Amino acid sequence: QQQVKQSPQSLIVQKGGISIINCAYENTAFDYFPWYQQFPGKGPALLIAIRPDVSEKKEGRFTISFNKSAKQFSLHIMDSQPGDSATYFCAASRSSGTYKYIFGTGTRLKVLA
Amino acid sequence: NAGVTQTPKFQVLKTGQSMTLQCAQDMNHNSMYWYRQDPGMGLRLIYYSASEGTTDKGEVPNGYNVSRLNKREFSLRLESAAPSQTSVYFCAGFSSGRGTHEQFFGPGTRLTVL
Numbered sequence: 574q575q576q577v578k579q580s581p582q583s584l585i586v587q588k589g590g591i592s593i594i595n596c597a598y599e600n601t602a603f604d605y606f607p608w609y610q611q612f613p614g615k616g617p618a619l620l621i622a623i624r625p626d627v628s629e630k631k632e633g634r635f636t637i638s639f640n641k642s643a644k645q646f647s648l649h650i651m652d653s654q655p656g657d658s659a660t661y662f663c664a665a666s667r668s669s670g671t672y673k674y675i676f677g678t679g680t681r682l683k684v685l686a
Numbered sequence: 687n688a689g690v691t692q693t694p695k696f697q698v699l700k701t702g703q704s705m706t707l708q709c710a711q712d713m714n715h716n717s718m719y720w721y722r723q724d725p726g727m728g729l730r731l732i733y734y735s736a737s738e739g740t741t742d743k744g745e746v747p748n749g750y751n752v753s754r755l756n757k758r759e760f761s762l763r764l765e766s767a768a769p770s771q772t773s774v775y776f777c778a779g780f781s782s783g784r785g786t787h788e789q790f791f792g793p794g795t796r797l798t799v800l
Contacts, residue, residue: 609791614793616776616794622786668782668787673734674729674789678726678728
């Protein structure tokens with residue numbers, strides 16, 4: 574019940590294309606769903622996050638779509654650029670207590686120029 | 687502000703050796719975390735500290751100990767390193783406010799155990 578399942582493991586997209594990464598969770602107590610971006614040799618950094626009271630959140634070219642009934646959420650990167658090439662992690666947490674994050678296994682995105 | 691800093695950046699140990707990974711933050715985080723990152727496994731929580739003076743086990747605590755020395759510093763100790771502990775280790779601090787919260791990660795320590 575604590576797992577967050579992420580797919581695909583790797584993704585190759587042409588420049589200008591749409592990158593889509595999917596995550597699914599089991600624990601209905603989770604109420605905060607962040608996405609982290611990690612470049613090689615660096616620590617992960619928060620990209621965008623959503624709460625389950627909205628179905629979509631957009632920040633620039635990055636959009637989270639959230640389906641509460643299906644317990645799924647996804648990251649869409651519009652007009653993908655070579656600079657977006659990185660590893661992306663979804664996560665889930667409760668907004669109380671210890672705020673422990675449960676991370677997905679990561680998606681390595683490569684955007685071809 | 688330096689944010690979350692980790693030392694060393696790289697370390698090679700022999701099986702059975704001990705070492706301490708250091709983490710410090712200047713962002714006034716109450717909570718701090720230690721993760722390990724392995725290919726295909728994502729980020730797995732080793733230990734966390736919800737506040738100064740408290741620590742608790744995460745998902746993969748075996749073979750590790752931690753110390754929350756003060757609010758700024760949270761160290762991770764390997765008493766007797768094993769090849770299975772070869773990994774990249776990340777420390778993170780936590781902040782919340784205005785309906786959002788975020789874990790801020792350090793740059794990582796790449797550890798190889800031979």
